[in-house]
Amino acid sequence: MQTTIKLIASHAYLMGSEGQNGTQKVLENVLHLANDADPRSLELAGVERIELSFPKFSDGRAYSQAFLLRRRLGFKGEIRATGDVLIDQLVQMQRTGFDSAVLRADQDIAHAQRQFDRFHAFYQGDAVQTAPLFAEKAAA
């Protein structure tokens, strides 16, 4: 599958210089959401980015938060994964609606791309490709 999620090295995130040349504009209206919060309680008007957190990579609550934001609430801004973000979970993040991810410091971006190349499609629908495979086939 195509990689659409933007990968950010942790040092760049900490320095606030995310683009290759550090020229990306600084967003004004950024929300940090604790992973036990209900995204449906948020006022989303004007929010440019929502940062969701993975306190541990094995804590999967932010996947549901991202799904609800993107799919249910129709949030059009950026959804960013922060915290214990590892390359082996990037595909899931992209599928549930994240569009950027700040990788944990020790993660090797070189191995990340392979994870996206491996599967060309999945069975179930998600936040991006909303229809499941069987409905896609029926429509084709």
Place this chain on the structure above:
Amino acid sequence: MYQYTDFDRQFVKQRAAQYRDQLERNLKGQLGDDEFRPLRLQNGWYIQRFAPMLRVAVPYGELSSAQLRVLAKIARDYDRKDENNLDKANPGLSDLNSLPSGVAHLTTRQNVQYNWIPLDKSADVMDLLASVNMHGIQTSGNCIRNITSDERAGIAVDEVADPRPFAEILRQWSTLHPEFAFLPRKFKIAITGAKEDRAATYWHDVGLHVIRNEDGDIGFRVIVGGGMGRTPVIGTVVREFLPWNQILNYLEAVVRVYNRWGRRDNLYKARIKILVKAEGARFTEEVEAEYQQILDVDGAPHTIDQTELDRVSAAFVPPALNCNRKDADAKIAHILRAAAEDDVEFGRWLQQNVAPHKNPDLRAVTLSFKRLGYAPGDATSDQLEGAAALADEFSAGEVRVTHDQNLVLPWVRCDQLPELWRAARKLGFARPNIRLLSDMITCPGGDFCALANARSLPVAQAITERYQDLDELHDLGEIDLHISGCINSCGHHHSGHIGILGVDKDGKEWYQVSLGGSDGSALSGAPVAGKVVGPSFAADEVADVIEAIIDTYRRERQTVQGSNETFIATVRRVGTEPFKLAANSMRTSTGKAVHVTETEAA
């Protein structure tokens, strides 16, 4: 059986390639053990006392003979004690030399496990499995696990509809679900289409019953929040009827609420059963509200269309088989007359191991993997190949792994029963003990499992040795004996008529005995956890205790219309007191001391 499409086949291969990549990064030190752990678990790889354990997924228990042969090859070539470096092993109390290897183990969730495959060979084994569309996807980890079903799915006489097409659709939906790969805890779904519950549905995180409503429409009764472990809970019916085509949308709501609300601070309170209990009606309200949103806002994207159901169902069309029943009856009658003169084994086999079938010309035959000298549910490579040959000759090339750790041949022609019996007997699979005392459910226990507090296999063996006499076993009738080596309850001790639970005190093995549990079958009654009979027993007392309980049953049982009251009926009628008394009188090493703390803990 479901026929894999090119997409399905490719998907399994891609998964095997992904696992190889992860393993290689781990072995090179590029992927830490902690980060690799959930990835290998979600492919079925555990680290145990001596070696990794592999759990192979057998979706709803169905296997082809070709798959059985690959499982045999894995047992022969890879399940090898001698290829493991045992220096770092943590043997506990087990006797390494006596532990079986070169075997596959049939599990209560209809999967297959191996105990001796070295981790550095694991990716090769995944490739081998992928060659016959098999894998270990989501057989472990905090995700939606392999889906189990009725061992007689599609053939049961009491079936409303075949649950297998739904099980397959659920399998596909849950496979690599991006949102639900890191749930608070594991999530197990069981589905049945029959009136008799052979899948312990009320004991699962989600139990599904295919039913028909008053209008004759097919749908599901949805049960949520059952489970065993430290806190046994019977599931709650959250929907009496859900239209069949909405099941994925509805389960998405259930699992999303669980993912958001389930506890993550305490391993023992993380299962959905705790959430359902704690929230009560609020849980169901939230699920229903979420489901409505999926319908109204998301547009119900996972509504199953008729085309998809038809496509999947087409793979489960029964093989066209028939037989001349009159001739078959005559043949069987002849053998029974002859057998009556020497032994009655064939008749007993017909009674215990042969079940009626939706097609009156066919039978479902259980091959018993409960026999002396083998751990319950263990099959050697030769035996797996033998079972594959029986499947090819007598059962349209198909077998089922049962919840009770046996194999079922689902498509046996009635006129071939005598030949099958002889062939199965030669292979040692014809012991007529299905549903009897020696057909016990047993987890691998402390011999292999690093979580276990005590060993299960020696207990199972001691009881099996004691109850070898078929006359006695048949006289005792149907008894569910379930043995778990720890409170995680893989051996389902809670649901046994007799349950045995291994506990640990001062580094020694102790066993709690419980009575009166039920899996929810017609014989056992409404699902319920058994009651502990008293403080735990020492390992060398357990077999005597079981014998004392059995003897009490023999003494207390009544004869109803010429036949014996069953064990479970006797326990329900007279209560546990006489059994407790008998069990506690067997104490030798534990004396008559009462360990109060432990009874309270139960």
